[in-house]
Amino acid sequence: MLTAVELHAVHKVHRRGTQEVRALNGVSIGFPAGTFTAIMGPSGSGKSTLLQCAAGLAEPTAGRILVSGEDIGRMDERARTALRRERIGFVFQAFNLVASLTAAQNVELPLRFAGRRPDRAEVDLALSAVGLGERTGHRPSELSGGQQQRVALARALITRPDVLFADEPTGALDTTSAREMLAMLRRLVDQQAQTTLMVTHDPVAASYADMVVFLKDGRIADRLELEPADRTRPGRIAAQMARLEA
Numbered sequence: 001m002l003t004a005v006e007l008h009a010v011h012k013v014h015r016r017g018t019q020e021v022r023a024l025n026g027v028s029i030g031f032p033a034g035t036f037t038a039i040m041g042p043s044g045s046g047k048s049t050l051l052q053c054a055a056g057l058a059e060p061t062a063g064r065i066l067v068s069g070e071d072i073g074r075m076d077e078r079a080r081t082a083l084r085r086e087r088i089g090f091v092f093q094a095f096n097l098v099a100s101l102t103a104a105q106n107v108e109l110p111l112r113f114a115g116r117r118p119d120r121a122e123v124d125l126a127l128s129a130v131g132l133g134e135r136t137g138h139r140p141s142e143l144s145g146g147q148q149q150r151v152a153l154a155r156a157l158i159t160r161p162d163v164l165f166a167d168e169p170t171g172a173l174d175t176t177s178a179r180e181m182l183a184m185l186r187r188l189v190d191q192q193a194q195t196t197l198m199v200t201h202d203p204v205a206a207s208y209a210d211m212v213v214f215l216k217d218g219r220i221a222d223r224l225e226l227e228p229a230d231r232t233r234p235g236r237i238a239a240q241m242a243r244l245e246a
């Protein structure tokens, strides 16, 4: 199986004034293409830092990161920008939509940044795929939280990225919208082999993944492989989290 993202002995030290915080402390792991991984761990364990480094949004202090087999540390700034714009999709807890633009214009943005003229049919299709075909002309303030996050998902996927990164994508959603978003992410993996890495605190959200990686103190503390029968059965994941937080 191809590995979409590989981390080799990755360290990340954040400097805050004279203080140093070791957010990642020698993380080595591969994420197979076409799979859905949830990253869990106590607050401050390094989850967001891992995602930011793997996506090329933050630079590791040491170690190597490969995306689709390419070492992103060896890329010049131009290549890294192109990687971020065209081969990586990102969804955040705060939807980060541009308030003055319509849903369709928000989805078009990554294509414009990549220097491509957006194709209206392509944008409409992306919004239909997330169930928003009727709302392409709405502005974010005219959409519910769940709908705004679906616009953000369509925007993240419009460039057909190798990897979709999601940092607490359901953190700001009500239970029903959260389940819809998770089911959508799962379908993308099952039907389009969309490699997905998601940081979450929620064992229910993690239970939609194929694998759960647990971080503690910047290291991988454990992994749990999930069978389809485990989906939406968060008990084992919650128990593992409780052990890590004990």
Ligand SMILES: Nc1ncnc2c1ncn2[C@@H]1O[C@H](COP(=O)(O)OP(=O)(O)OP(=O)(O)O)[C@@H](O)[C@H]1O
Binding pocket: 014, 015, 016, 021, 022, 023, 041, 042, 043, 044, 045, 046, 047, 048, 049, 050
């Ligand atoms: N930009 C930064 N500058 C300084 N320290 C940082 C920075 N980003 C993260 N840290 C520190 O690095 C450690 C890991 O942070 P990170 O956000 O990756 O953890 P996390 O597991 O995602 O936490 P949470 O679940 O609370 O979001 C924490 O101690 C955090 O305070």
